[in-house]
Amino acid sequence: MMPIIEVVDLRFRYEGSETWSIDGLSLKASEGELVLVVGPTGSGKSTLLRAIVGLVPHFYRGEYHGSVRVCGIDVSNTPVHVVATKVGMVFQNPETQLFSTTVEAEIAFPLENLGVPRSEMLIRVEEALRATGMAELRKRNPAELSGGQKQRLAIASILAMRPEVLVLDEPTSMLDPVSASEILEFVVRYCRSERRTLLISEHRLDLLVPLVDRMVIITDGKISFDGRPHDFFLRGTGEEFRIKPPRVPEIYHKVVAAVGPNKYERVPLTASELVELISSGDP
Ligand SMILES: Nc1ncnc2c1ncn2[C@@H]1O[C@H](COP(=O)(O)OP(=O)(O)OP(=O)(O)O)[C@@H](O)[C@H]1O
Numbered sequence: 001m002m003p004i005i006e007v008v009d010l011r012f013r014y015e016g017s018e019t020w021s022i023d024g025l026s027l028k029a030s031e032g033e034l035v036l037v038v039g040p041t042g043s044g045k046s047t048l049l050r051a052i053v054g055l056v057p058h059f060y061r062g063e064y065h066g067s068v069r070v071c072g073i074d075v076s077n078t079p080v081h082v083v084a085t086k087v088g089m090v091f092q093n094p095e096t097q098l099f100s101t102t103v104e105a106e107i108a109f110p111l112e113n114l115g116v117p118r119s120e121m122l123i124r125v126e127e128a129l130r131a132t133g134m135a136e137l138r139k140r141n142p143a144e145l146s147g148g149q150k151q152r153l154a155i156a157s158i159l160a161m162r163p164e165v166l167v168l169d170e171p172t173s174m175l176d177p178v179s180a181s182e183i184l185e186f187v188v189r190y191c192r193s194e195r196r197t198l199l200i201s202e203h204r205l206d207l208l209v210p211l212v213d214r215m216v217i218i219t220d221g222k223i224s225f226d227g228r229p230h231d232f233f234l235r236g237t238g239e240e241f242r243i244k245p246p247r248v249p250e251i252y253h254k255v256v257a258a259v260g261p262n263k264y265e266r267v268p269l270t271a272s273e274l275v276e277l278i279s280s281g282d283p
Pocket residue numbers: 014015017021039040041042043044045046047048060092
């Protein structure tokens with residue numbers, strides 16, 4: 001099957017910078033795959049996501065080598081607004097993303113541009129407002145929303161567009177844990193049911209690690225792990241990659257360290273898996 005995202009030997013250095021922010025990175029994702037991008041601060045996560053939607057090199061300029069294809073489009077020679085019809089992106093800083101005078105209009109505007117019929121548009125706007133807990137704020141001015149509300153709105157806009165690929169860069173960094181998990185769970189359910197491809201960078205690993213198909217760890221602009229989260233945490237907690245491990249695998253490895261070597265082929269990723277493992281008397 002043709003990959004829906006295909007990054008081949010990408011190197012990128014921002015204008016005026018001495019170092020390569022992306023330094024020889026290749027990555028493929030197929031349709032419907034959910035991929036979590038993890039890495040320490042400054043490792044290149046945002047730069048990679050910008051490159052996948054074409055903001056790198058069209059908006060953020062610099063020295064660019066290699067290629068990025070998404071939905072069969074070479075993004076480096078396609079205008080960003082064309083890529084945006086297939087790929088929805090939520091930025092780390094939602095300020096940069098809002099244009100309209102009401103929350104509703106902000107969600108509806110891109111749909112008008114995509115030529116979505118009005119009746120369909122109303123349905124999609126409603127659904128997106130509800131999914132992100134924004135229904136009561138529909139008449140508010142986006143500029144006056146809190147940081148967390150702006151993030152909800154940015155996610156709502158993307159959901160309403162139903163793009164083939166969703167690229168989310170720390171989309172819930174300004175939200176409280178409960179709202180963040182509600183929204184992320186909705187996004188994951190949506191991508192699963194509609195077979196959308198998701199690429200998400202998030203530091204809330206507890207929630208996403210059990211839900212995604214793949215975890216890609218980036219350090220110094222390169223991929224240092226690419227595989228199933230389970231296989232990653234079976235080896236350890238990932239401290240050598242300078243990431244904060246999710247709580248369940250962390251507890252599990254402490255238990256294993258206390259009671260003897262791990263002879264089991266399975267590491268729990270959720271609290272209920274941990275309870276199950278402990279009550280079975282295995283570790
Ligand atoms: N607009 C920019 N101009 C110049 N350099 C930049 C720009 N954005 C990022 N960089 C540099 O590129 C490197 C990778 O940054 P990037 O923002 O992609 O990392 P990140 O993994 O997203 O970090 P964080 O976890 O803090 O969001 C860093 O060295 C950073 O300083």
